[in-house]
Amino acid sequence: xxxxxxxxxxxxxxxxxxxxxxxxxxxxxxxxxxxxxxxxxxxxxxxxxxxxxxxxxxxxxxxxxxxxxxxxxxxxxxxxxxxxxxxxxxxxxxxxxxxxxxxxxxxxxxxxxxxxxxxxxxxxxxxxxxxxxxxxxxxxxxxxxxxxxxxxxxxxxxxxxxxxxxxxxxxxxxxxxxxxxxxxxxxxxxxxxxxxxxxxxxxxxxxxxxxxxxxx
Amino acid sequence: xxxxxxxxxxxxxxxxxxxxxxxxxxxxxxxxxxxxxxxxxxxxxxxxxxxxxxxxxxxxxxxxxxxxxxxxxxxxxxxxxxxxxxxxxxxxxxxxxxxxxxxxxxxxxxxxxxxxxxxxxxxxxxxxxxxxxxxxxxxxxxxxxxxxxxxxxxxxxxxxxxxxxxxxxxxxxxxxxxxxxxxxxxxxxxxxxxxxxxxxxxxxxxxxxxxxxxxxxxxxxxxxxxxxxxxxxxxxxxxxxxxxxxxxxxxxxxxxx
Numbered sequence: 001x002x003x004x005x006x007x008x009x010x011x012x013x014x015x016x017x018x019x020x021x022x023x024x025x026x027x028x029x030x031x032x033x034x035x036x037x038x039x040x041x042x043x044x045x046x047x048x049x050x051x052x053x054x055x056x057x058x059x060x061x062x063x064x065x066x067x068x069x070x071x072x073x074x075x076x077x078x079x080x081x082x083x084x085x086x087x088x089x090x091x092x093x094x095x096x097x098x099x100x101x102x103x104x105x106x107x108x109x110x111x112x113x114x115x116x117x118x119x120x121x122x123x124x125x126x127x128x129x130x131x132x133x134x135x136x137x138x139x140x141x142x143x144x145x146x147x148x149x150x151x152x153x154x155x156x157x158x159x160x161x162x163x164x165x166x167x168x169x170x171x172x173x174x175x176x177x178x179x180x181x182x183x184x185x186x187x188x189x190x191x192x193x194x195x196x197x198x199x200x201x202x203x204x205x206x207x208x209x210x211x212x213x214x215x216x
Numbered sequence: 217x218x219x220x221x222x223x224x225x226x227x228x229x230x231x232x233x234x235x236x237x238x239x240x241x242x243x244x245x246x247x248x249x250x251x252x253x254x255x256x257x258x259x260x261x262x263x264x265x266x267x268x269x270x271x272x273x274x275x276x277x278x279x280x281x282x283x284x285x286x287x288x289x290x291x292x293x294x295x296x297x298x299x300x301x302x303x304x305x306x307x308x309x310x311x312x313x314x315x316x317x318x319x320x321x322x323x324x325x326x327x328x329x330x331x332x333x334x335x336x337x338x339x340x341x342x343x344x345x346x347x348x349x350x351x352x353x354x355x356x357x358x359x360x361x362x363x364x365x366x367x368x369x370x371x372x373x374x375x376x377x378x379x380x381x382x383x384x385x386x387x388x389x390x391x392x393x394x395x396x397x398x399x400x401x402x403x404x405x406x407x408x409x410x411x412x413x414x415x416x417x418x419x420x421x422x423x424x425x426x427x428x429x430x431x432x433x434x435x436x437x438x439x440x441x442x443x444x445x446x447x448x449x450x451x452x453x454x455x456x457x458x459x460x461x462x463x464x465x466x467x468x469x470x471x472x473x
Contacts, residue, residue, distance in 0.1 A: 015313050019288050051338035112417075117218065124419045124442055126340055126388055130220045130262055130472040150220060150472045152293060154340045154388075172218055195293050195315060197257070 002208065003029040005042035007069065009059045010034075011049040011083060020194035021046070024205040036068040044207065045072040048194075049083035053107065053157070054095030056087050066100065073102045073186055077212040080188030085181070086159060088188055094157050103183055104162030110173070117174055126156045133169045133179050133191065139214060141168070141180075141187045141206045149199040151191035153179075158190065185212035220472040221436050222262035222443035223460055224295075224421060225450045227252055230269045232278045236399070236448045246451040249282045250289070256450065257290045259457035262472060264290070265318070265391070265445060268298030280312040287313025297345055297391070306333045310341065318391055320345040321364045324371050327385055334386025343421075344387040348375035348408055349395040360408050367395040375408065376415050383416045390416060391445065394424040399448065401427025409439030421445050429455060429463040436469050 004025070006018050014032050021030045031038055039045060047069065049056055060066050072078055073088065080088050089099045092107035099107070115123040130150040135142050158177040161167050168187065169180035180189045187207070193200035227234045227249055234246040246252070253264055264286070268279040276299060283296055296309045297318025306317045317337075323330050323344050334342040347367055352359040360375040379390050392412050394405035404422045413420040422441035426432060426449055435444040449455050465471040 015311065016287055016291070016315065019313070020291050023288075023291070050340060121440070122414075122417070123219070125417055126419070127219065128340070128389065128419050129222050129442070131218065153219075154293075156340075174218070192293075195291060197292050201291055 002027075002044070003031060003042045004044045004046060004208070005039045006030060006032045006046045006048065007039060007065065007084075008032045008034045009049070009056070009063055009065055011051045011056050011059055014048055017046060017048045017081065017194045020201060020204055021208070024201050025208040028208060034063045034065065036064060039065070039068045039072055042072075042076075044077040044079070045069075046079045046081065046207075047073075047084035047087070048081040049087065050154075051083060052094055053083065053086060053092040053099070054097040056083055057097050057099070060087075070100055070102055073100070076185060077207065077210050078186045079207050080186065081194070082155060082190060082192060085188035085190055086157060088186065089159060090162070092157065103166065103181065103186065103188075106160050106162070107157050108160055109157050114175060123174060126154055127173050128154045130196075131171050131173060131191075133171055134176075135169050136167055139168055139182050139187075140210050141182070141203060143206050144202050145199055145206075151179075151189075151193065151196040151199055153191045155190060182214065184214075218470055220262070220470045221441075221464065222421075223432065223457055223464070223471075224263045224265050224443055224445040225256045225261050225457060226265045226267060226423070226445045226447040228267045228269050228447065229279060229282065229298075231275050232282065234451065235269070236451055250285050252451070253286045253290050256457055257292055260461055260472070261292060261457045262443070263293040263295060265295040265297070267318070268296065270299070280308060283309065283312040283314055295343055295391075297343065301329075303329065303332050303336055306337060306342075310337060316341045316343045316389065318343045318345045320347065323382060324362060324364055324373070327381070330382060330385040330387055334388065339386045339388035342387055343389045343391050344379075344382040345391040345393065346375055346379060346382070346412075347393050347395050350405070350408070358407050358411070360411075363395055367398075376411050379412045379416050379420075383418050387418060389419045389421065391421045391423060397425025398423075400425050401448070403427065403431040404435045404439055404441075404444075406434055406439045409435060409441050413440035413442070419443060429460050432460055433464055433467045433469065436464065437467065
């Protein structure tokens with residue numbers, strides 16, 4: 001029986017992530033945990049999170065989770081969600097915090113001056129609601145999900161990936177930003193699959209069976 | 217090609233049942249909250265909002281069980297408001313499965329609560345609900361004040377200035393209800409909606425007065441709302457959420473279909 005660790009570090013609502021995983025994988029063992037041993041033993045790891053980056057890193061340090069998370073991100077199917085995606089990168093403008101540095105790149109605030117649509121109407125920050133996720137190519141995590149499907153977002157910062165090869169999807173708001181990255185056994189998304197109805201549940205179902213390679 | 221406008225059915229819940237009143241009185245039973253939530257999810261609702269209007273403190277815990285049950289079956293964002301007075305109330309609702317928590321009267325009594333809750337849980341999950349009523353006389357420039365206690369008490373606060381203040385204190389979204397319109401089915405107060413939506417940088421949800429699908433279109437195109445909230449037009453089967461979304465899309469509004 002496959003086990004999935006949902007990393008609990010005090011940042012936001014993990015219940016919905018766990019519930020959504022239980023929904024798509026009734027036979028899997030879903031552990032909401034902050035225990036390094038359980039994370040190390042799990043077959044797969046989900047790193048969720050909402051809130052601010054400096055708090056995220058502080059809470060990880062408090063629970064001695066930095067090293068176990070980096071190890072998991074290097075060794076097994078690993079899904080980062082929202083803040084859990086952003087924290088994988090080198091640096092965030094939010095609180096000028098260093099991230100885990102698992103992936104090269106930076107996290108930036110949506111720049112107020114650029115936040116107007118083609119009609120001149122002001123775009124709100126946070127970027128909140130359902131937006132189109134444009135896939136850059138085939139990946140096992142996109143199986144059964146039509147290109148440009150809408151997923152639910154809520155965030156004020158976005159990832160600027162250090163290497164274009166890792167961009168698995170982008171989204172327009174109003175400029176294209178990286179809404180999903182794929183690097184070896186890591187897949188990370190800015191949106192919330194656990195709140196994105198059927199498309200989101202499909203992505204989570206894909207993660208449950210993903211072997212952690214780009215070929216699937 | 218961009219962010220979709222949202223339709224948010226609203227479920228007023230008291231003593232474990234969904235009800236709907238006119239101008240906050242004359243409550244009418246509309247059914248089981250979990251069943252209704254599932255129906256709206258199937259129809260393509262973009263989010264759901266629950267307002268706990270339970271009067272007696274004995275039954276306050278009921279909403280937590282309802283949210284737990286909904287969150288295990290419905291995988292779209294859930295907002296819960298009503299009776300939120302302390303950071304601990306916010307925590308309990310988030311733990312039960314809410315994604316966002318609405319703060320209304322307590323924000324007026326203690327604005328610091330908004331700052332504390334958003335610092336603790338992130339502004340993305342703090343929705344400040346503003347009940348506004350027109351106070352300007354005919355012929356005067358339009359003015360709206362913030363009301364509390366179900367629209368009975370004028371706080372003397374200007375609604376637009378209050379929305380700006382709430383944004384600065386950490387609100388991630390504003391749920392704006394026109395008390396003059398709530399339950400009347402004559403459409404949103406578009407002047408109020410536009411005044412607030414244009415004044416703040418966070419998303420604004422228009423609420424109060426929806427009677428037909430054109431009202432939803434107007435809320436976005438004329439009121440500049442980022443999302444529209446409605447209750448009775450959906451509860452009693454007049455329109456499905458799906459019909460409403462198609463109607464808005466036909467008027468050129470970006471929707472998730």
